[in-house]
Amino acid sequence: MHFKDVQATLIRSLTTLKGAISLITNPSNTTSVYELEDGLRYDKATQLSIEFITSQPEIKPLLTERYLVDDPDLDTLLNYPQNSLGYRYASYLKASGFDPHFYRDIKVEDDTSYLFLRRRQTHDIWHIVTGLGTDVASEVGLKAFELAQTRSPLSALLIAGALVRTLFESPEELGYLLDRIAVGYRMGFQAKPFLAQKWEEDWEKSIEQWREELNVQVPPAYTP
Structure with a gap:
């Protein structure tokens, strides 16, 4: 070497x-x-993850096209029906004080960099469609969803890190964390590929329709 x-x-x-x-x-x-x-x-684990993602026929058209879009105008999205993806996305970002361009850019030069960027670009859309919240346990639950969909080593590491941190710092929250991980992984396994979706071309589509089409089962509230 x-x-x-x-x-x-x-x-x-x-x-x-x-x-x-x-x-x-x-x-x-x-x-x-x-x-x-x-x-x-x-790393090899990342390359295996990319191979798994690119083997899915539904995702190949977006890979070939390198489908990416400019940041949406939130005020325009707020004109859509209140149950639409566009309205829910814009109202969520506005309420949270988030910038649509919250993610770190990466130069697209291969399938790996494209998929990294696309996943970063649509992170909050995944939150909204899955119904998984933004508290720490629900964020980890979304990583479990992502792990099932992409076999991402990053997702696995974040889940492992959350488990270790919870065990040492807040063990009373372990049950809730484990529940969100189990719920998220099961949802991700059952749902159709989120990375295959051109979300931005159907902002007006309702959340309910998106969930029905993608076979997303909204997680029940946690019961200790």
Whole structure:
């Protein structure tokens, strides 16, 4: 192995380690998530995940097209019916004070970088359609959904990190966390591929219609 290869491997490893440590310290730090994902980009587990995603016939057209869109205008989306994806997405971002371009950009140069960017771009849409909230346990539940859909090593690491943190810092919340993980994984396994959807071309479609078409079963409330 050449020096440059060793150097690149070391940098990726340090980036991954930095992201992992930051997440354990502050699980709400999205920058750490991106650092962790970028560090895992060339790992075998990531490549196997990409192979799994690209093997799905429904996703291939978007891969070929490299389907991406500009950030939507939230005020325009608020003119859609209140049960539509567009309205729900815009009202959620407005209420939360989020920017539609919340995600870190990545240069699209292959299937891996495209899928990374598309997943980042549609993260909040996944929240809305699945009905999984944004508290820590529900965020981890969405990662379990994502794991079932993509076999992403990042998702697996985030789930593992959340379990470790909960065991040591708030063990009384373990039942709720485990419930959201189980619910999310089961939903992801049953649902049609979210990465195959051109959400932005059907903002006016109702959440109920999206869920019916994609076979999404909204999770029940947690009962201890």
